[in-house]
Amino acid sequence: MHHYFASRVHELWKRTQTVKETGEPFGTEVIMEMAAALLAKGEKILLHAESVSSTKPPKHLMDEQQKALKSRAGGAVAPFLGESKLREAIAKRAKWFTGVEVDPESEVLVTAGSMQAIYFAMQTLLNPGDEVIMATPNFFFDIPVELASGKSVFIPLSYEDGFKHGVEKFEEKVTSKTKMVIICSPNNPTGRVLTDDELKGIASLAKDHDLLIMHDEVYDGFTFDGRKHISLLTFKEVRDRVISIHSFSKLYFMLNFRLGYAIANREIIKRMVLPLTYSSMGVPNFIQYGAAAALEEEWEKRHLKQTVSKLQKNRDYVVKRFNEVPGLFCVKPEGTNLVLTSIEKLGISSMEFAKHILKEGKVAVAPGNSYHAEGYFRFTLGLTESTIEAADRVADAAAKLAKQVKK
Numbered sequence: 001m002h003h004y005f006a007s008r009v010h011e012l013w014k015r016t017q018t019v020k021e022t023g024e025p026f027g028t029e030v031i032m033e034m035a036a037a038l039l040a041k042g043e044k045i046l047l048h049a050e051s052v053s054s055t056k057p058p059k060h061l062m063d064e065q066q067k068a069l070k071s072r073a074g075g076a077v078a079p080f081l082g083e084s085k086l087r088e089a090i091a092k093r094a095k096w097f098t099g100v101e102v103d104p105e106s107e108v109l110v111t112a113g114s115m116q117a118i119y120f121a122m123q124t125l126l127n128p129g130d131e132v133i134m135a136t137p138n139f140f141f142d143i144p145v146e147l148a149s150g151k152s153v154f155i156p157l158s159y160e161d162g163f164k165h166g167v168e169k170f171e172e173k174v175t176s177k178t179k180m181v182i183i184c185s186p187n188n189p190t191g192r193v194l195t196d197d198e199l200k201g202i203a204s205l206a207k208d209h210d211l212l213i214m215h216d217e218v219y220d221g222f223t224f225d226g227r228k229h230i231s232l233l234t235f236k237e238v239r240d241r242v243i244s245i246h247s248f249s250k251l252y253f254m255l256n257f258r259l260g261y262a263i264a265n266r267e268i269i270k271r272m273v274l275p276l277t278y279s280s281m282g283v284p285n286f287i288q289y290g291a292a293a294a295l296e297e298e299w300e301k302r303h304l305k306q307t308v309s310k311l312q313k314n315r316d317y318v319v320k321r322f323n324e325v326p327g328l329f330c331v332k333p334e335g336t337n338l339v340l341t342s343i344e345k346l347g348i349s350s351m352e353f354a355k356h357i358l359k360e361g362k363v364a365v366a367p368g369n370s371y372h373a374e375g376y377f378r379f380t381l382g383l384t385e386s387t388i389e390a391a392d393r394v395a396d397a398a399a400k401l402a403k404q405v406k407k
């Protein structure tokens with residue numbers, strides 16, 4: 001039967017089949033399935049593996065959804081680019097959030113989650129063999145690159161170098177086949193928020209070598225200690241080279257609405273519509289109408305302020321608590337809802353660690369190897385007190401493990 005399959009899909013499928021033993025590249029899914037089985041048995045498991053900070057989408061957004069479902073679900077399908085009401089809200093948000101002018105008529109594409117925007121970007125922009133440079137640890141951008149027959153080129157970073165995106169590291173990897181650089185800031189899973197200098201370096205590299213940049217900005221509203229998120233769209237010299245990726249899952253806890261969008265120059269967007277049209281024919285109209293309220297300036301500013309303050313408070317506790325455990329080194333996130341911790345000194349795999357924490361601590365955490373971060377685990381910050389309890393349980397179970405390993 002194998003001869004039926006496209007070789008790139010078959011190869012990737014084979015890779016994902018190792019998931020049960022090693023967790024790579026979908027270890028978070030494996031842990032979540034194990035956690036679901038334990039929850040079904042009545043165990044009190046706390047979920048901190050998936051990157052979403054609340055299971056409660058804001059009430060008025062749910063109300064808007066209900067209204068839109070009732071009034072629109074039976075109507076005409078949405079335009080392929082997305083409902084104009086939502087595209088206009090997206091363009092307005094880009095203006096107040098980053099100061100960038102975006103044309104809602106031609107520079108925005110609404111997608112089913114930001115994952116789909118990333119996938120369409122790769123399908124649209126990569127030719128077989130085109131190289132795409134990305135730093136690791138990272139969200140698994142390599143898979144959509146490879147599904148488009150591109151080649152991922154990794155720059156391994158670590159906590160020892162502060163996960164710094166020095167332009168010289170990128171420069172070294174540029175070849176005649178390089179087509180694109182992927183930047184994720186604020187970063188999943190490291191929590192880094194790239195500085196103006198780092199971004200300037202990436203922008204000048206892209207200009208000098210005629211490269212595209214995909215900037216994953218899905219955590220743009222979650223920055224700590226007064227840091228400011230900078231979008232690569234704001235660098236005029238590369239504005240037309242940037243594909244900016246956004247999501248409703250993270251900032252507004254609307255994971256199951258499966259809604260995201262891309263902002264890019266009109267020529268790129270024009271072509272990204274093609275894979276969208278011939279796959280899903282667009283995103284449900286009522287989901288889009290219901291979500292537009294999330295981008296309303298006054299509400300979003302208030303929502304982000306409250307959310308970031310809760311996340312930051314919990315971050316401070318979690319980082320301190322994890323760093324007290326011998327053998328753990330916790331990286332203090334500058335943004336996102338994620339905390340990455342090195343377990344290198346324990347000398348066990350990230351999958352073994354996550355399984356141990358689930359069994360002993362009754363907390364689901366993400367193994368680093370899902371994010372090209374073997375030797376780390378990732379913990380999602382929630383908004384409530386239960387995050388404190390989860391952190392205590394993780395720290396206690398890890399301390400027990402550290403003692404066993406030492407013996």
Ligand SMILES: Cc1ncc(COP(=O)(O)O)c(C=O)c1O
Nearest residue numbers: 051113114115139188247249260
């Ligand atoms: C950096 C990053 N990009 C994209 C996504 C995809 O999110 P969604 O498809 O829910 O918008 C995620 C989800 O975890 C992420 O962390």
